[in-house]
Amino acid sequence: MSNILLAQQAAETAAQAVDINKGLAAIGYGLGAIGPGIGVGLIFSAVINGSARQPEAQGKLLGLAWTTFAIVEVLALIGIVMFFLAS
Structure with missing residues (x-):
């Protein structure tokens, strides 16, 4: 009987850990999206x-801006992919 109770407690603990990991992944992606947002603002303010x-x-400046914009946005896309992989 005690082995069954221990197995149930272990399963509940694992389920709680998965829920915490999803929340941490969401917070991590939110913080990770700040960098590309600031980067895009700096890129286009420099063009202006x-x-x-x-x-x-x-x-010439706009061509450079769109190229660097694409590079910065790839970082945000990598972050959202990692979010879905973590959750």
């Missing part, structure tokens, strides 16, 4: 400043 200072370079 550069275009205001030198309007003829706007095309």
Whole structure:
């Protein structure tokens, strides 16, 4: 009888650990999404400043901005994939 009770307690503890891991994964992704958000803001603010200072370079700056934007967004996508793998 005691072995059955121990097995039930172990199963309940494991189920609680999975619930905690899902919550921690959500918090981790939320914190991980802050970095790309700040990065995108900095990228496009630099493009706006550069275009205001030198309007003829706007095309070159926008090309660079979209390239770096894609790289930064890949980090956010990796974070959401890791969130789903953890939960």
